[in-house]
Amino acid sequence: MKITWYKVKKGDTTAKIAFYHGVGIEALMNENRNIPAYYSYLEPGTFLRIPTNIGYDLSEKDYGCLYEYGWRELETDRLKMHSMIHSEKIGASVAGKPIWLFRTGSGKKKIFFSAAWHGNEWLNTWLLMKFLKEWQKNRIQKKRWFGIDLEELCREITLYIVPLVNPDGAALVQEGIHGVQHSQEEILKINEGFKDFRHWSANASGVDLNHQWPAEWKEEAASSPEHPFPRHFGGYTPLSEPESKAIYELSMKEKFSHVIALHSQGEEIYWGYAHQEPAESKELANRLAKVSSYRAVQTADSKAGYKDWFIKEFKRPGFTVETGVGQNPLPMEASMRMWITCLPLLLESCTFPDFS
Ligand SMILES: [Zn+2]
The missing domain is CATH 3.10.350.10 (LysM domain)
Structure with missing residues (x-):
């Protein structure tokens, strides 16, 4: 070339x-x-x-996500991964589905990406798995990716990815009540008898996994549902759910330099929490905004989220990135735009300084 x-x-x-x-x-x-x-x-x-002279075929086109991507598709892709991407089960959901962690690189700077905290945001699982597959492909072909030499990057960073934090929630959205072979009656009751689960964002116990972190959890609970609900119920105690616990234990063990939690939608980057974030967070969020064309916003009105807790606990940069535009659940046609806007953002974050 x-x-x-x-x-x-x-x-x-x-x-x-x-x-x-x-x-x-x-x-x-x-x-x-x-x-x-x-x-x-x-x-x-x-x-x-x-x-x-790269022999590129212009008819080769990437159509984005063409069908529902859930725990089965993730498992198929996981088994096909090259050995440069390690996978490890870090826990199980309420209904017993595995929670997979992918890891690649051998550098000192540890970075963590996560997605599908909310069931109806499973397009972000597809997005992170596509990221891993393309990462692998570019590394094998020794190609630069957005100008980045991945071999060199892999000596600097270790990348941790949990693409599907809430496998039961995503399965409910994609398959209805058949997505979970566990407490079906209770789940239907939480959904007020409706068989349509497309708007479901909680786990199989009706707990919102991004509303139950010990960062003003009590204050957030005061304005949230008091009982299991398809969204926004923060649990009876913080970190009561197996999915949140798995991410908590991983975070405490690895002490990431910075984290990015993907959500949908709005094309925004939230970077603050109660003025406890490091001074550099603003500039870093602006860098992410520049490459993605998303908007950087200091605080969301919500508390008790994972990035809130991460900032509070480690005083290091944490970001919630809202991918996509439209109305949740985003249609599959939104996937290509999510990919092409979020990919440069994820790669840019890999070049952030080390905060550990
Ligand atoms: Zn979300």
């Missing part, structure tokens, strides 16, 4: 540049860290690396 340089003109877009040079958008983005997400604008005068 040869590289030529190109200076961005007024009116250029990523897709136009890729098309006129006969390369795929993906290939173009892989060579350049200064290209923000596809839907964003290119600054005239920016220099881009254009790969040539």
Whole structure:
């Protein structure tokens, strides 16, 4: 592969540049860290690396998520992973589904990504698994990814990923009551008899896994449902659920340098908690905003979330990233935009300084 340089003109877009040079958008983005997400604008005068002679087939198209991605699909993909990506079961859900942790890299700086805390946000599981598969592919082919040399990065960081924190919740959303072979009567009662679970965000006990962290849990509970509910019930005590406990134990053991928890939707990045975040959090959130075209916001009105607790406990940067636009549950057509906006954000965070 040869590289030529190109200076961005007024009116250029990523897709136009890729098309006129006969390369795929993906290939173009892989060579350049200064290209923000596809839907964003290119600054005239920016220099881009254009790969040539790569034998790219323009008919090769990535259509995004084409069917429901849940614990079964995750298991199929997990078994096909290259040995550079280790997987480990770190716990089980209320109904007994495994909670998988993926780990790659051998560096000192530990970074943690998580997704699908809420059942109806399983598109983010698809997104993180796609991230892992592409990571693996680029590393095997020794290709740069958004200008990043993954071999070099893997000596600096160890990446931890739990793509499906709430497997039961996602199964309920995708399969209805058949998604959980456990306490079906109670679950139907919590859903007020409705057979439609598309809006379900809790776990199989009707507890919201991102509402039960010891960071003003009591204050949050005062304005939340008092009993098991499809969303926002924080449990009778903090960290009462096996899924939250698994993430708590992992976090206490690994003491991550920073964390990113994916949620949906809104294309926003929340980076503060009760002014306890480190001074650098603001600038880091702005970096994430720049590459993704999302909006950085200091605080969400919610408390008792995982990133709130992480900031409070470690005084290190924690981010809640709301992927996608539209209304929850986001349709599968939203997946491609989620991927192309969130991918540069995840990679950018891998180049953050070490806070440990
Ligand atoms: Zn969420």
